[in-house]
Amino acid sequence: MTHHRQTVPFEKYHGTGNDFVVVDADYPVPNRPVFATTYCDRTTGVVDSSSETVGADGVLFLALESSYDPPRVVMTLVQPDGSVAAMCGNGARCAAAWARNRTGADVVMIDTPAGTRRAVLDGDEVTVEMGVPSFEPRDVPLARDEPLVEERVEGLTVTAVDTGVPHAVAFVESVDDVDLESVAPPIRHADLFPRGTNVTVASETEDGFRQRTFERGVEGETRSCGTGAVAVVAVAKRLGLVGDEEVRVSPPGGDLMIRVPDREEATLRGPVVRDFEGELETVPTPEP
Numbered sequence: 001m002t003h004h005r006q007t008v009p010f011e012k013y014h015g016t017g018n019d020f021v022v023v024d025a026d027y028p029v030p031n032r033p034v035f036a037t038t039y040c041d042r043t044t045g046v047v048d049s050s051s052e053t054v055g056a057d058g059v060l061f062l063a064l065e066s067s068y069d070p071p072r073v074v075m076t077l078v079q080p081d082g083s084v085a086a087m088c089g090n091g092a093r094c095a096a097a098w099a100r101n102r103t104g105a106d107v108v109m110i111d112t113p114a115g116t117r118r119a120v121l122d123g124d125e126v127t128v129e130m131g132v133p134s135f136e137p138r139d140v141p142l143a144r145d146e147p148l149v150e151e152r153v154e155g156l157t158v159t160a161v162d163t164g165v166p167h168a169v170a171f172v173e174s175v176d177d178v179d180l181e182s183v184a185p186p187i188r189h190a191d192l193f194p195r196g197t198n199v200t201v202a203s204e205t206e207d208g209f210r211q212r213t214f215e216r217g218v219e220g221e222t223r224s225c226g227t228g229a230v231a232v233v234a235v236a237k238r239l240g241l242v243g244d245e246e247v248r249v250s251p252p253g254g255d256l257m258i259r260v261p262d263r264e265e266a267t268l269r270g271p272v273v274r275d276f277e278g279e280l281e282t283v284p285t286p287e288p
């Protein structure tokens with residue numbers, strides 16, 4: 001019996017260290033969750049150009065519709081646990097850079113399950129309009145009728161906000177002192193969040209905030225989270241710590257600039273890097 005090994009070209013991108021395998025959705029991948037779980041694994045997943053296993057925070061399947069002006073990209077993020085995320089700020093920035101490399105366009109519309117997001121590119125920097133953050137219980141969603149603002153949940157004082165995906169944000173003295181891998185899972189799975197939540201901690205600095213996020217779907221900390229950075233500023237604004245100005249938020253992987261104007265779309269700005277490219281089997285060979 002002959003076995004045909006089908007492969008698909010991919011590129012690896014990251015936005016401030018939040019890294020993605022990027023696949024053109026024109027290439028069929030029969031089982032996206034299995035593909036993502038296999039290649040995102042940090043010890044057995046995708047291999048870089050110097051043959052080191054690097055894995056990823058997710059796989060972005062991108063469908064380019066270049067006949068539109070500006071061009072549109074339908075973005076589907078499949079996470080390491082096989083789930084599909086409604087929105088990803090850093091993923092949207094990478095998707096915009098990927099689309100520019102194919103079309104030359106400096107403005108790209110990104111269609112996500114959370115809505116259409118406009119992205120503007122300037123050199124290696126991409127700014128994405130992130131929608132209007134919402135504290136409404138039905139948007140987060142929360143299993144209750146009142147917004148959750150500065151309340152104790154499983155050991156941290158958190159505020160819940162939807163920035164395309166849910167975040168429980170806690171301001172702490174220093175993000176370095178938080179054992180995120182132990183503190184976050186009970187909040188991430190708390191009954192209060194019927195669809196789970198990302199857990200973001202932030203601390204104030206002289207010129208903005210430091211941020212660390214434990215991501216739903218990755219089930220661990222990532223080096224950067226764009227929706228999390230927007231969540232930090234949205235909550236900081238609700239608590240009266242900042243106004244309408246652009247605010248620096250620094251996750252471990254770099255610096256992001258966030259603006260959360262009243263009743264207008266928040267913006268997320270930061271650099272994008274295209275790392276390397278290669279080919280992957282569409283049906284991954286199981287580990288022996």
Ligand SMILES: N[C@@H](CCC[C@H](N)C(=O)O)C(=O)O
Binds near residue numbers: 088215217
């Ligand atoms: N890293 C992303 C967020 C991805 C989605 C999240 N893990 C979820 O399931 O809610 C970002 O940059 O926003």
